[in-house]
Amino acid sequence: MSDERALPLPNPGPRPAGEVEELRRIWAAPKGLRFLTVINNNYIGVLYVGAAFLFFVLAGILALMMRTQLAVAENDLVGPTLYNRLFTMHGTVMMFLFAVPVVEAMGVLLLPNMLGARDLPFPRLSAYAFWAYFIGGTVFFASLFVGWAPAGGWFMNPPLTTEYFSPGFNEDFWLLGIGFIEISAIAGAIEIIVGVLRTRAPGMTLARMPLFAWAMLVFAVMIILAFPAVILATALLELERAFHWPFFTAEAGGDPLLWQHLFWFFGHPEVYVIFLPAAGMVSMIVPTMAGQPLAAQRLVILALVATAFLSFGLWVHHMFATGIPGISLAFFEAASMAVAIPSGIQVFAWIATFARGRVRLAVPTLFVLGFLFIFVLGGLTGVMVAAIPFDWQAHDTYFVVAHLHYVLIGGMVFPLFAAFYYWMPYTSRFPLSERVGRWVFGLLFAGANLTFFPMHVLGLAGMPRRVYTYQSGLGWDAINLASTAGAFVIAAGVLLFLVDVARRFRMSAEDNAGDVWGAGTLEWLPGGNYSNRSIPVVTGRYPLWEQPGLAKDVEEGRYYLPNAPTGTRETILTSPLEATPQVLMRMPVPGWAPQVAAFFTAAFFMLLTVKLVWLAAACGLVAVGALLHWGWSLDPPPLPDAVDIGGGIRLPAYASGPTSQAWWAMAILMLTAASLYACAIFSYLYLWLVAPGTWPDASALPRSSYPVVSAVLLVASSAAFGSANGSLARGATPAPAIAAAIVLALAGFGTEFASHLAVDPRASAYGAVVHLFVLLGGFFVAVAVVLAAFAMARRLAGKLDRVRRVTFDNARIFWHYVVAQSLVGLLLLHGFPRLAAP
Amino acid sequence: MGSGLHALRIAAGIVLWAVHFALVYGSTAFACARGAAAAVPWIIGSATVVAALLAAAIAAVEWRRREAFESWLASGLAAVAFFAIVFEGVPVLFLAPCA
Ligand code: HEM
Ligand SMILES: [Cu+2]
Numbered sequence A: 001m002s003d004e005r006a007l008p009l010p011n012p013g014p015r016p017a018g019e020v021e022e023l024r025r026i027w028a029a030p031k032g033l034r035f036l037t038v039i040n041n042n043y044i045g046v047l048y049v050g051a052a053f054l055f056f057v058l059a060g061i062l063a064l065m066m067r068t069q070l071a072v073a074e075n076d077l078v079g080p081t082l083y084n085r086l087f088t089m090h091g092t093v094m095m096f097l098f099a100v101p102v103v104e105a106m107g108v109l110l111l112p113n114m115l116g117a118r119d120l121p122f123p124r125l126s127a128y129a130f131w132a133y134f135i136g137g138t139v140f141f142a143s144l145f146v147g148w149a150p151a152g153g154w155f156m157n158p159p160l161t162t163e164y165f166s167p168g169f170n171e172d173f174w175l176l177g178i179g180f181i182e183i184s185a186i187a188g189a190i191e192i193i194v195g196v197l198r199t200r201a202p203g204m205t206l207a208r209m210p211l212f213a214w215a216m217l218v219f220a221v222m223i224i225l226a227f228p229a230v231i232l233a234t235a236l237l238e239l240e241r242a243f244h245w246p247f248f249t250a251e252a253g254g255d256p257l258l259w260q261h262l263f264w265f266f267g268h269p270e271v272y273v274i275f276l277p278a279a280g281m282v283s284m285i286v287p288t289m290a291g292q293p294l295a296a297q298r299l300v301i302l303a304l305v306a307t308a309f310l311s312f313g314l315w316v317h318h319m320f321a322t323g324i325p326g327i328s329l330a331f332f333e334a335a336s337m338a339v340a341i342p343s344g345i346q347v348f349a350w351i352a353t354f355a356r357g358r359v360r361l362a363v364p365t366l367f368v369l370g371f372l373f374i375f376v377l378g379g380l381t382g383v384m385v386a387a388i389p390f391d392w393q394a395h396d397t398y399f400v401v402a403h404l405h406y407v408l409i410g411g412m413v414f415p416l417f418a419a420f421y422y423w424m425p426y427t428s429r430f431p432l433s434e435r436v437g438r439w440v441f442g443l444l445f446a447g448a449n450l451t452f453f454p455m456h457v458l459g460l461a462g463m464p465r466r467v468y469t470y471q472s473g474l475g476w477d478a479i480n481l482a483s484t485a486g487a488f489v490i491a492a493g494v495l496l497f498l499v500d501v502a503r504r505f506r507m508s509a510e511d512n513a514g515d516v517w518g519a520g521t522l523e524w525l526p527g528g529n530y531s532n533r534s535i536p537v538v539t540g541r542y543p544l545w546e547q548p549g550l551a552k553d554v555e556e557g558r559y560y561l562p563n564a565p566t567g568t569r570e571t572i573l574t575s576p577l578e579a580t581p582q583v584l585m586r587m588p589v590p591g592w593a594p595q596v597a598a599f600f601t602a603a604f605f606m607l608l609t610v611k612l613v614w615l616a617a618a619c620g621l622v623a624v625g626a627l628l629h630w631g632w633s634l635d636p637p638p639l640p641d642a643v644d645i646g647g648g649i650r651l652p653a654y655a656s657g658p659t660s661q662a663w664w665a666m667a668i669l670m671l672t673a674a675s676l677y678a679c680a681i682f683s684y685l686y687l688w689l690v691a692p693g694t695w696p697d698a699s700a701l702p703r704s705s706y707p708v709v710s711a712v713l714l715v716a717s718s719a720a721f722g723s724a725n726g727s728l729a730r731g732a733t734p735a736p737a738i739a740a741a742i743v744l745a746l747a748g749f750g751t752e753f754a755s756h757l758a759v760d761p762r763a764s765a766y767g768a769v770v771h772l773f774v775l776l777g778g779f780f781v782a783v784a785v786v787l788a789a790f791a792m793a794r795r796l797a798g799k800l801d802r803v804r805r806v807t808f809d810n811a812r813i814f815w816h817y818v819v820a821q822s823l824v825g826l827l828l829l830h831g832f833p834r835l836a837a838p
Numbered sequence B: 001m002g003s004g005l006h007a008l009r010i011a012a013g014i015v016l017w018a019v020h021f022a023l024v025y026g027s028t029a030f031a032c033a034r035g036a037a038a039a040v041p042w043i044i045g046s047a048t049v050v051a052a053l054l055a056a057a058i059a060a061v062e063w064r065r066r067e068a069f070e071s072w073l074a075s076g077l078a079a080v081a082f083f084a085i086v087f088e089g090v091p092v093l094f095l096a097p098c099a
Helices: A019-027 A032-037 A041-070 A080-115 A123-146 A170-198 A211-243 A256-290 A297-313 A326-338 A340-356 A363-386 A388-394 A398-427 A434-460 A477-504 A550-555 A593-609 A613-632 A661-690 A705-730 A735-755 A765-796 A806-836 B003-033 B039-063 B069-093
Strands: A570-574 A581-586 A643-646 A649-651
Touching (some): A041 A080, A041 A398, A041 A477, A080 A170, A080 A211, A080 A398, A123 A170, A123 A593, A170 A211, A211 A297, A211 A661, A256 A363, A256 A398, A256 A661, A297 A326, A297 B003, A297 B069, A326 A363, A326 B069, A363 A388, A363 A434, A398 A434, A434 A477, A581 A643, A581 A649, A661 A806, A661 B003, A735 A765, A765 A806, B003 B069, B039 B069
Antiparallel strands (some): A570 A581, A643 A649
16 A cells, blocks of 8 residues: 555645644643543543542452452351342442443543544543542442442342332442443443544544444444443332332232343343453454454454344343243343354454464563453353253352353453553553563462352352352362452452552653554554644554654644644544544533532432432532533534645534534434333333233223324424424524424423323332333423523524524434434323233 | 445344344244244244345345445344344244243
């Protein structure tokens, strides 16, 4: 491709003095107390990784307590109540507060530089996601100290977790805390999808995109599709606990298995949500350490996407022991076996890359090798438990504990340590010590195997999981002691790692240690808080290897956007497939709104947990206020002239509609909503399937005039919004038509609400699920109304016209979506029972 | 071509697989809960044949344009979907429904 390499540089000449200083000034992090308002991805990324690692250490301490208790038979260090809380908190914190956030954090830290952008497209959203998670997570963890920690296991199966069997606040902490943290994970996922698809350096087509970016894209899409299921599940269980809506109570037509379906529809993909980004990191590290492009890159991409979608068809393998029809189990068994194949493809690609190159045995390489070993073992036991007869044998024994830790520690903790060592010079002035690193690796590798290998044997010898003690003389004593010793070896390794980090990690964007490995991808370009001085054109998969002089040209400002032409933070929005420059996107600067909003949303959820309803409501209001304040500063005034970024390219500095980043965020948000709604529809049909007896016959349903009137009003409100759009395009005010749309939608919703007043949500699962739909419908209509009223206020303030119209467009597409969704709800609630009635 | 259309083409195989999966799983659960076991093999069998043929067709069409990475990926995903669909449908030949 030498012809491409010879492309003329966009800004070949020398640059005027002072440009770098200006970039530095614009992108500088705030100082003093205002540092808390920082939004640059490199700072938020490091804080985010640090917080996630803190939770790893905390959950690890809980694990040590458990292992100490189990070291000898009939130990009375930890009683049964505390032990239940310990394993619940350990599992929950590891999965929800460590594993998912830490990969999201790595994405925030690495993606912009890897893609050649100045920052992620919604920096305040990342800041919000981080603070919400950090504050919420800390409070959640602290529940342990006041005896309020949940004890229902990390998957919280009812009926154990219903109010009857678990009174008190404990399980509510799980439901509201985790439900809330999942919302922050979704916020981060939206950020990552738009970032990967719209802010890649010019020329970085999908085929040239680094594998970590591919993995993060797949990861984020999986979050969007899977996490709403657990959010809905937590909402249902909370409704049952707080208001006695019997979704899971069999006597009233509910079914505890509904929880398991919803939870595992999220929970199995969750395993790959954790594993795929780790695989993406490995796919970045292996080529560098082998000095070779990754073998079979296209196949690896295919494998990533294939694993992701197949993993959505696996959830029932966590329910093999629940009495589902055999043939249904067989689908899931088949799919569970099939999903091992794409993982195998990736493993072979890494091995082939190593085999082709001259491997450098640095610490990241060691962790990758350790990962391969442990993960392959975990995969093998996974294929074992995917065989139904074996699963019935091993279910709920230590065999499963061994399997899941092999997969999780092999599949994500080892790659993560590889990544810490590999990318430390990217974010710190000094790399970590190679010599200490070998010790860390040795301790972790030996410790992990010593802790978890014996657990396979324990499981086969019949030791159940989640027991706080056991009798001696069952042949379990020595094995348990060995396992406990292993846990302390792991702890020593983690401690050594922390000491080394404390000694050598000095955060720095400008004088970081830099490209110590001789890597090929863009994050190793020299830069500062503004990321790269100029935004390069990419002609291959490993630009630093293939485009000689790239680093120098970028640093001298010879590529695109070597300065800040609009005088504020900015980056280039490119097209999603070919990455051609489309818009110069102006970006926000630090302010208090995201942090205030995060703090008060967290407070809202936590106060709700302990039933301080009024205080919670007050906090909720403050949070909404902060969000509106934040929203007000979105959609800055358009600039009249296009901006020159070099190479004869002039980009508009304003966009609305499908080229704007806001439109993409809204589209993804609607996808999230659709996934949530689909899970609600599934719940409705599922409950009808298990207990049709609680469904009314046609005569007991609301009269059919109700849904007809409601549908007409809703469609009319959509039409009104459409005419508001027409007015705006003509330059007239859209406000009256928006007002009409609001009134019509509220009337439409009100009609639907009134039609179900005769049904008691507490009387039966039917009543509960009907009112669930009313609740959901009301929530969505309320959000749409707030967005619409917001657009009207913008008009009154002179911030909305035929050009400057992003807030209006967002309200509009969301509006039509909500109307369409409500119509589906009407069909389901009023049409389906008539159809299904005998 | 719009990027929306491209995304749809890349996702076609996945969507097909998801629809087949939901149909097969949902209808089996329904038929077994309502005592219609005899219908299960027919539903699964016909859904699997139709979905597998469609997936194969998508894979073949996209394969002809495979120099473009997006088409290569679309073809590969449809091929994976084909195997997954067949794999998940085959048990119907060996197992008694609703047992
Ligand atoms: C670092 C060393 C670790 C040790 C020593 C350890 C130890 C343990 C122990 C002793 C249990 C309880 C077994 C029982 O009583 O049933 C457990 C459960 C569990 N662990 Fe770990 N673990 C470690 C790391 C991890 C990691 C990294 C993850 C996830 C990313 C994880 C996820 C879980 C989960 C999900 C459970 C099940 C909790 C439940 O039964 O509800 N662990 N672990
Ligand atoms: Cu699973």
